[in-house]
Amino acid sequence: xxxxKKPFALRVSPEIMKxxxxxxxxxFRSLNGQIEYLLNDxxxxxxxxxxxxxxK
Numbered sequence: 001x002x003x004x005k006k007p008f009a010l011r012v013s014p015e016i017m018k019x020x021x022x023x024x025x026x027x028f029r030s031l032n033g034q035i036e037y038l039l040n041d042x043x044x045x046x047x048x049x050x051x052x053x054x055x056k
Contacts, residue, residue, distance in 0.1 A: 010035070 012020070024034035031053045 020034060021031055025033045027034060027037075029037065040049070044051050
C-alpha cells in the first residue's frame with residue numbers, strides 16, 4: 001500500500017514560483033512533483049531521511 005500524502009498550502013513569492021515552474025518544465029515534472037523532489041533531496045543531503053528512502 002502506497003503512503004498517503006498529506007496536502008498543505010505553501011506560499012512563495014512570484015519570482016520563486018516562476019523559477020520552480022520553469023525548473024519543473026525543464027525536468028518534465030509537475031510543479032508539485034518538482035517541489036517534492038527538491039524537498040526529498042534536501043532532506044537526504046541534511047541527513048534527515050535515509051538516502052535510499054525505502055525504495056528498492
